[in-house]
Amino acid sequence: MVKSSSPTSRSTVVATVLTVLSAIILVLRGVLGLNASYLEFLFQVSFLVLAGYSIHSNPSNVRLRVVGAVSLGTIALLLITIPLYGEATVAP
Incomplete structure (x- = not known):
């Protein structure tokens, strides 16, 4: 994506922010629980868009x-x- 636009363009900045947020969610997955999965799903769809x-x-x-x-x-x-x-959140 960086090649298709400059490193300071809006889309590159948004991709960087989504990547950092995804990394933070990875670390805080145990604290956020199922909401972390929903956010990660939203981030992946956002990357596609x-x-x-x-x-x-x-x-x-x-x-x-x-x-x-x-x-x-x-x-x-x-x-x-x-x-x-789903299996991870249902399993005891």
């Missing part, structure tokens, strides 16, 4: 194909992690 915005604002064929492949992979990982988080 932000990547789509970055590609839309500066398109190229290679970028479009890569974002499509990465988006499918991200959605597949989300579908896997939702049951895992």
